[in-house]
Amino acid sequence: MDQLSINLLGLLLIAFIVWWFWLSKSKPRKLQEEGSIEILVQDGVYTPSRIQVAVSKPVTLVFIRKDVTPCAETVLFDGFNISKQLPLNTPVKIKITPEKTGEYAFSCQMKMYQGSLVVV
Ligand SMILES: [Cu+2]
Structure with a gap:
């Protein structure tokens, strides 16, 4: 391979990594059962x-x-x-009643783990 195509390949790889980490948005998951959903960390x-939730309805997020x-x-x-400690392998329930529609981020304290609550 010549120098140019190697550079191009590198650029493509960088573009893909940027997309993967910052731009890709998965479809919001709806609640599994009545008012609760498990989230694996x-x-x-x-x-x-x-996670898609309905406005003014209480939800329980189980981390x-x-x-x-x-x-x-x-x-x-x-x-x-809300700020909660998550002990290893122990389900932690967080109850939330979103009062307004919109997208609300949640994360670890360094913002490495990132998620969002999509309130509709
Ligand atoms: Cu972190």
Whole structure:
């Protein structure tokens, strides 16, 4: 391969990485059952990371942390003034009643883990 195509390949790779980490948005997941959803905290991502909920309806988010690194140990909901410790392998329930539609981010304290609540 000549120099140019190697450079092009590098650029494509960078573009892909940027898209993957900052621009890709998964479809919001709806609640599994009546008012509750489990969120796995593992390998640097919340699964699911976007959750669709209905406005003015109470929801219970059940966080299950599998990641041993301290990065994962707290989850913060900026818009709701919520900050919770997540012990390893222990489901932690967070109850929220969103009063306004919109998208509300949640994250770990360093913002490595990122997710959002899509209120419709
Ligand atoms: Cu973190």
